[in-house]
Amino acid sequence: MYRNLIFDWSGTLVDDLGPTLEATNAVFGIHGREAMDRDEFRRLFRLPYSEFYEEHLPGIALADLENHFRKAFAESPVAVTVLPHAREKLEWCREHGVRCFVLTSMDRNTFEGQLDDLEMRQYFEATYSGVVDKREVIGSLVINHELEVSQTAFLGDMIHDIVTAKHGGVASVALLTGYTHREVLQAQQPDWLMADLREFREMLDQHRRNS
Missing domain, CATH: 3.40.50.1000 (HAD superfamily/HAD-like)
Structure with a gap:
């Protein structure tokens, strides 16, 4: 088949939903946006993730967002x-x-x-x-x-x-x-x-x- x-x-x-949500909310927090709960994140997150961030944090350079995300993801205690x-x-x-x-x-x-x-x-x-x-x-x-x-x-x-x-x-x-x-x-x-x-x-x- x-x-x-x-x-x-x-x-x-x-x-990796746990650390991804934590890292996303960390990025949101840096830029003054309210955190998402798990269900809201599942409903709203999409790929390409560049489009997701442009919708929720418009005008911010993707490279900067990625750097903050990777740092927060790596530091998450959630396995x-x-x-x-x-x-x-x-x-x-x-x-x-x-x-x-x-x-x-x-x-x-x-x-x-x-x-x-x-x-x-x-x-x-x-x-x-x-x-x-x-x-x-x-x-x-x-x-x-x-x-x-x-x-x-x-x-x-x-x-x-x-x-x-x-x-x-x-x-x-x-x-x-x-x-x-x-x-x-x-x-x-x-x-x-x-x-x-x-x-x-x-x-x-x-x-x-x-x-």
């Missing part, structure tokens, strides 16, 4: 953890010869640190981080790694991930383990809407048994 899987990182493979079923899914991919990639907007240094700290690097053929607008990269990722689009899916938890998948001509798999509520993702009409990676793995297993 799918021989190639491109994963988003935050909210798809790891849970980043691997989401349930994520490692099992990646092991399943390795067992069945499914090629795996990461395409994430997360800052490259932060991402590389998490990749090693969480012992996830061995699962991926290649990773692409620090990508503010994933639509600008997915096409070259598919071409450079000679991926057949009909056998490729992009998995993510945000509207931008669904839009990116469609832009790249690959299947879109929306996951409910991250930042965005079900009804918001559903409105974007992804090819698949899954509770988590276990449900996605079970669907692929069922397809393999039937084929």
